[in-house]
Amino acid sequence: MKKLFPLTLALAALLSFTGCSKEEGPTTNNKDVTTLRFSHLWPASAMMNVEAFEPWAKKIEEESGGRLKVEIYPSATLSKPDSTYDAVAKGTVDLGVQVPSYVNGRFPLTQVAELPGLSSSAVQMSCMLQKLYDEDVIASEYKDTHLLFMIGSEPGTLHTINKPIRKPADMVGMRIRRPSAIAGDIIEAAGGSPVGLPATDLYTSLQRGVIDGMSFPWSPTGSFKLTEIVNTHTTMPFYSSALLVTMNKNKYESLPDDLKKVIDNNSGKEMAKITAKVFDKEAAFYSEEARARGDVMIDIPDPLNDPDWKIPLEAGTQKYLNDIEALGLDSKLVYQKAKEASLACKS
Known part of the structure; x- marks a missing residue:
């Protein structure tokens, strides 16, 4: 036992020294x-x-x-x-x-940039918005x-279950989730019934038949796994978020x-x-995935010059601009600035 005592003291001293040096090392204080x-x-x-x-x-x-x-x-x-x-x-x-x-109604000027015909991609839309802010x-x-x-976002798409939307008349009587007042005005002008729902409620609402379809860009449609339910898609740049x-x-x-x-x-x-x-x-990935799966894909690349879609899109646009003007805001000036930003950000 006497022979072990000095060794025990040495070990204790070494451990004590090691502990102190660790505490004194370069660490970030919480x-x-x-x-x-x-x-x-x-x-x-x-x-x-x-x-x-x-x-x-x-x-x-x-x-x-x-x-x-x-x-x-x-x-x-x-x-x-x-x-x-x-x-x-x-x-x-x-x-x-x-x-x-x-x-x-909280950010009415920002939403002017969401109007039809202003952007064709998320890159263009983001550039527009940042430019308008800066x-x-x-x-x-x-x-x-x-x-x-x-x-x-990239332009929105109409997604439904077994109900193709090729013309505005196809939306008559359908309950379509609207992502914004602008999209809601256009859906209503086309004869549909716009329903306001957050993205997090869409899966169960589609499952239960609360809505017949939704207006949503491709990217979140995939992110929220809504592609598991919808199988008919009308890709049409009638709004961006x-x-x-x-x-x-x-x-x-x-x-x-x-x-x-x-x-x-x-x-x-x-x-x-x-x-x-x-x-x-993400939009490209999910749209191609749906196409490969055999979903019904309807493409309307230029709705503002489409004889069927032009009327409801222009009606929805004008209604929104009039509503903003009624608030005492210069919607015409902001719309003009948004169009200028759209051209400047076009790639």
Whole structure:
């Protein structure tokens, strides 16, 4: 036992020294890490989450040296799709994706960019929206948050179950999910009955026959697994959806300048372009998958010059512009700016 005692003391001293040196090594103190909770409506498996938002969050963490951490909450688990903007403004969440059309009348100028004939891809739509924001045409609608970047979807598509829509008359009496007031006006002008539903409710609503079909871009149709139910598709650029990623203003202002710069460097037109490319890639994938599966595919590439579709599309457009004008807003000027942005962003 006497021979073991010095060895025991030596081991104890070594362990004590090792423990101290580990604590004194270069580590990031948890108190120095700012965690940003990011709420969006896509499922975790969606291409938008996996190929756009997760790499974005990782890039912010890396460029901040680990001092910024973005925690992603998909599937609207942290805030409802129609109230995410307010949740960000109030600080309930730090970052969030809002679809302006989910809050009717809240972002009327932004939605002018959704009108028929203005964009033919998500890349063009995102470029348009970001340009309108950067040039202060629609920026007034987002003053209570720190907007990071705008996103535009590819043009919407009409999806149904065994009910082809080739002409407006085919929609008469059908209950069609509308993603926005604009699309709703057009569906109504064509004779259909527009129904307002968030994306997260579409699967069960189609299953139960609550709606006969839906107006939805290809990308989220696949992301939300709605391609498992619908089998008839009318691809027609009669509207596009605007989206945005924004940040709580107080949270942004509380960051030191170097961390603000990290956020700024991962905002704006470059991020708008990255997310738009994911939209277009996903749209191509799901539309080709449906075509290969043997789904009924109806293509109307230029509805504004189609004798059947021209009337309801123009009627829906004019109704929306008149409604905005009635609010005391210069819808004609914004529409003109949107058309200019459309030409500038055409690739």
